[in-house]
Structures are given as structure tokens and as C-alpha cells.
Amino acid sequence: MHPGEHPGAAALLSSNGASAPLRTAGIAGLGMAVPPKVVPNEPIARRLGVADGWIETRTGIQERRHAAPDATLVALAAVAAREALENAGVEATSLDLVLVATTSQDKLLPNAAPLVVAELGAGHVAAIDIGAACTGFVSALDLAAAQVEAGRAERVLVVGAEIMSRLLDPDDRPTAGLFGDGAGAAVVTAGGPARLGPAVQGSDGVDGPELIYATNEERLVRMAGQDTFKHAVRRLSESTEQAAEAGGLALEDIDVFVYHQANGRILKAVGERLGLPADRVIDCIGTYANTSAATIPIALVEAQRAGMLVPGARVLISAFGAGFTWGAMTIEWGAPDA
DSSP: OOTTOOOOGGGGBOTTSOBOOOOOEEEEEEEEEOOSOEEEHHHHHHHHTOOTTHHHHHHOOOEEEOOOTTOOHHHHHHHHHHHHHHHHTOOGGGOSEEEEEOSOOSSSSSOHHHHHHHHHTOOSOEEEEEOOGGGHHHHHHHHHHHHHHTTSOSEEEEEEEEEGGGGOOTTOTTTTTTBOEEEEEEEEEETOSEEEEEEEEEEOTTTSTTTEEOOTTTOOOEEOHHHHHHHHHHHHHHHHHHHHHHTTOOGGGOSEEEEOOSOHHHHHHHHHHHTOOGGGBOOOHHHHOBOGGGHHHHHHHHHHHTTOOOTTOEEEEEEEETTTEEEEEEEETTOOOO
């Protein structure tokens, strides 16, 4: 099949008319980008009128990155995307689909995805924003896998990017020190070396809407911290067990757990609830804070840099966000195509 060609419905049927088995989809390359400006806890704590160390004790965060006033989400996303494309050995012009998970696009319209496509010089590629808050990257990765497995796409770029600093009230204790800015990306291809396993996703539009929200009028994130904490621990734990089971794995078979970097205490609580070895749970929230849809790909890059994503490593990713939304999936790193 030549680049740009796609199999029709007939190509997905075997000679006797039965549905052909789905092919595998996998991550071929990762990338990340963060703004250069580092913001430590001290000026935030001083403005909030809290003791030095208060933010780190409650969240595990030591610092975060904030974008410059003239920086754009699109440019940040494109930097992460270019790194992922380079690591995958994939040209932007050969992409079939670009999915951008974000809550903080530069404008209400247009969406971020078509602008990221233009920034990459990828041509008239299909482009869609994914709005699932902090779960967005996991949701987009699941959709990318489905497109590739079904033969509707060969190469999909998945980006999680946020400039959350523009959605924060600097005087709001629950959120002022919690969020940072950043972007991460993954290139998903047919037969990609990091094979994507089954995914589970869920939502709760009954309890969730009043606990994490931002109105059109105010455009600032508001959160009921303690209630959100309880829901996050429960859903991250449940989805971890469900995704592992769907992949035919026990928790002790998982080598690396990559959770949404929402709060250091949430990571610890989930680990304790599931009995996970601490050295298998990625914790990079201290450096980057909560970058919403970007935390999972950034954490994957951090795990890769730490030498944890070796061939054959079994990885589980899980995220929880406003809505509520949540999702999890397994990845077998470096597994060859079947």
C-alpha cells in the first residue's frame, strides 16, 4: 500500500466474507515540550499567605513551567509533535490523522488540532480536538488505536497539550499551585513497536460537574479538592485493575505504572490501595505539576529517559479528569508486530 492509500471495507474482509482479525497498533515514537520558565513554590505560597512547604506537602509539587504571555498552545504542541515524529521516523506529510487533547486551546475557535497540522506543515490532514480534560490523552490514544487497528488510518499523531496557567486564579488555594504548562505526543502506527492493548474508559456526569469546572464567563478552573481526591483514587484504582484484566495481566505482571500526575498524594494513595511497588510508579509531578492532558505523555517520556521502557516492558497508563472522565490501557513496549 502506498502512502496516503487506505484499505476499503472489502480489504477488511477475508476471502470467505468473514471479518479479518484486527491488526495491531503501537506507539512508534514519543516527544515532549515544556516552556523554559520555571516557577517555584515560594512566590505562589507567598501570594496565598501560606507557610513555605505548604504546597509541596499537600501536592508533592516543587515547581512547574509557565508559558510566556505571547506563547501559544499550538507552538508548544508542535514542538512535542516534531520530537515524536522524529523519534518515530515518520514524516508529518504522511500522517492520516492528528488528535489534540486539550482544555486550554488558544481560542474558542478554531480548535487546536488543525492549527497544529498547519504548524507541522502536514498538509490537509484530518484534525480533531479531544475534550476529555485530564483524561484526554488516554482517550485520544484509544481512538488512535481503533483507527489503526480497523485499517482506517496508518499513522496517527496524538498530542496532549495544555497552558493551564491561563486558567488559574492566583488567589485560589486549591488550584493556584497545582497546575503547570506542557505538551507531550505519541505517533501511533500499524504494527508500531510499543503495542497498545485493550482500553477501558468511563464517565460520571452526575457527581463530576460540580467538583471540577470552569465556566464560560469566568474561564478559571475551580475544584473541590477533597471530594475530587476521593473520586480520583477510586477511579484510577478501578480502571487500573480493569485494564490489566482486559489485557490478561495481573498487577504484578506490570513493570511500569504511568498515572495522570494530578497530585503526589493521589499517586501514593493509588499505589497503597493496589499494593504497587513505589519504584514501578512514575512520579514526575514534583518537576512539572499537573499539566492536565499532557501529564501521561510527559510521564512516558520521563520513564523512557529513566531506562524503564525496555523491550518487553509491560506498561499501564491511567488518567482521571473533570467531567468526570477516566480511562486506562496497557502497552507492551517494544513488542514486535504479530
